Amino acid sequence: MAERWQVTAQERTARVARRLMGRGAAGAEEVTGALVALHATDPATVFLSVDARLAKPERTFEAVEAALYGPDAGLVRMLAMRRTMFVVSRDSAPDVYAAAGRPIAVSERKKLLAFLAEGGGWDEKWLAAAEDAVSDTLTAKGELSGAQLSRLVPQLREQVVVARGKPYETTQNVASRIIRTMAAENRIERRRPAGTWTSSQFRWAPARPLEDRPADAARAAVVRAWLAAYGPGSEADLKWWTGWTLTAVRKALATVGAEEVRLAPGAGDATGYVLPGDAAATEAPAPEAALLPALDPAAMGWQDRDWFLPQEHRAALFDRTGNVGPTVWWGGEVIGGWGQRADGTVVWRQLTDRGAKAAAAVDDAAAGLTARLGGVRVTPRFRTPLERELGSA
Structure with missing residues (x-):
């Protein structure tokens, strides 16, 4: 048996710099294709993740809005890996949905039926009628907000009793749960928000249909894309990123013929996997500075992050549930974090010293981002200690 290729931390950061960080994308x-999926729990993340990588970032907001909401929209939001909201390309959406979205949709419907039965005494027949009314209304009226839908569809104004008989008994509207489940099933989809690009108050419209894909083939396609962007990675990394069982991860790795590599001490300390033929050294590009938003895929791509983000900096850059805040990168490693003052100025703090050239490049990147934001202040949904501290300075 041939000896497995040993991957150093330097090799992994070179791959990150070349595959995930380079500014030069046309749109x-x-x-999105290069990163597989953009985290979209916080709508601003999508815009800022793209901004950090466009060749002409002065056109970020127009480019992202056109890709999401234009007549030939090439991106779509969906609930997928780890039951998290992502933006993916229309081309990859069938595989992402079959591999990760469809199982979540099944679970969401089961929970919704239990919620309606316990709190309101409504059954599957009642829910089907409500959903038909939502679909018919959107088809007839076009894009509508959740509030507009509720005014037009009486069933969405119903309320259920939660925790009946308990000291904390309360009532909840059914609208958000029904709309969420229909979106998870790709019956309706999110369109342009009612507010600004940072808003999460989306309008709704009938979803464009997705081609049906077998689950095993779809999982293999997703793993193939992940390895092309993030490889090498361990089984644990893939299990965490996808939210699948270890059995499903191993089956997908076998299907794509992933090659085993050794992750050297400091590079993950485990067996890793790359695509067939990808076990070769990467020429590191000239390092560039990048200010990436909270939940950017480059920081959330692996479960083990010690090889590009020192453990001693985790407390400053992550919240208590493992969500990363805004990060500053030099090449393929995290060297600090950033935030915004009340007036919108982007400021940063160095956590790892990479010299005067790196610091000057980050200063320039911060000034450029400040100018492009034009006074808009982006507050991450999951705030981290360093981001809060910089924002209050």
Whole structure:
């Protein structure tokens, strides 16, 4: 048996710099394809993840809005890996949905039926009628907000009793749960928000259909894309990123013919996997500075992050549930964090010293981002200690 290739931390950061960080993309679809999926729990993340990688970032907001909401929209939001909201390309959406979205949709429907039965005494027949009314209304009226839908569909104004008989008994509207489940099943989809690009108050419209894919083939396609962007990675990394069982991860790795590599001490300390033929050294590009938003895929791509983000900096850059805040990168490693003052100025703090050239490049990147934001202050949904501290300075 041939000896497995040993991957150093330097090799892994070179791959990150070349595959995930390089500024030069022509559009939002290209960025999304290179990163597989953009975290979209916080709508601003999508825009800022693209901004950090476009060749012409002064056109970020137009490019992302056109890709998401234009007549030929090439991106779509969906609930997928780890039951998290992502933006993916229309081309990859069938595989992402079959591999990760569809199982979540099944679970969401089961929970919704239990919620309605316990709190309101409604059954599957009642829910089907409500959902038909939502679909018919959107088809007839076009894009509508959740509030507009509720005014037009009486069933969405119903309320259920939660924790009946308990000291904390309360009532909840059914609208958000029904709409969420229909979106998870790709019956309706999110369109342009009612507010600004940072808003999460989306309008809704009938979803464009997705081609049906077998689950095993779809999982293999997702793993193939992940390895092309993030490889090498361990089984644990993939299990965490996808939210699948270890059995499903191993089956997908076998299907794509992934090659085993050794992750050297400091590079993950485990067996890793790359695509067939990808066990070769990467020429590191000239390092560039990048200010990436909270939940950017480059920081959330692996479960083990010690090889590009020192453990001693985790407390400053992550919240208590493992969500990463805004990060500052030099090449393929995290060297600090950033935030915004009340007036919108982007400021940063160095956590790892990479010299005067790196610091000057980050200063320039911060000034450029400040100018492009034009006074808009982006507050991450999951705030971290360093981001809060910089924001209050």
